[in-house]
């Protein structure tokens with residue numbers, strides 16, 4: 252059986268759990284407590300070369316890291332990735348944009364808030380939010396004119412991009428500025444097999 256190394260709060264791990272559930276693939280979880288530094292454990296680093304979750308251990312013992320790579324591996328040949336080469340590349344385009352422009356500016360202020368250090372980190376948060384709001388503005392513009400990120404239906408792009416975007420409010424982002432994004436994250440969460448972020452497991 253596939254083994255997912257994850258954490259309760261990580262939006263990157265959440266992406267993988269949603270896809271595994273939507274594909275109906277059984278898996279077992281090994282949950283790390285990142286606040287306790289468990290990702291830095293030497294044994295875990297044997298499995299995850301960047302000392303981060305998610306990491307997906309395959310049945311043959313090989314391990315994949317980086318959420319986008321894991322998603323692409325799992326979604327290969329399924330309805331989540333269009334067959335048309337241009338549309339397929341468009342999915343990749345959104346995955347790269349999420350990683351380069353959205354993920355860190357959203358995730359880092361969220362971690363500061365969840366760990367109760369937001370007041371001390373106010374300057375850092377403001378800097379991240381400047382970048383994050385610039386990227387969210389581009390996403391909002393796209394979604395003002397499109398129902399889904401790629402083509403006419405839900406794809407891996409919607410799954411991957413929506414996770415951290417839907418958590419941005421936890422990092423102090425004012426999401427009322429982004430009505431098209433909010434409508435889209437609701438549409439995404441209504442997809443069959445979608446699962447909520449873990450809380451306390």
Ligand SMILES: N[C@@H](CCC(=O)N[C@@H](CS)C(=O)NCC(=O)O)C(=O)O
Pocket residue numbers: 258261262263264285288290291302303304305316317318319350358
């Ligand atoms: N680009 C990576 C980012 C992974 C990442 O940042 N993981 C965080 C949790 S969301 C982590 O494991 N951090 C290690 C730590 O906090 O010690 C991905 O998409 O998988």
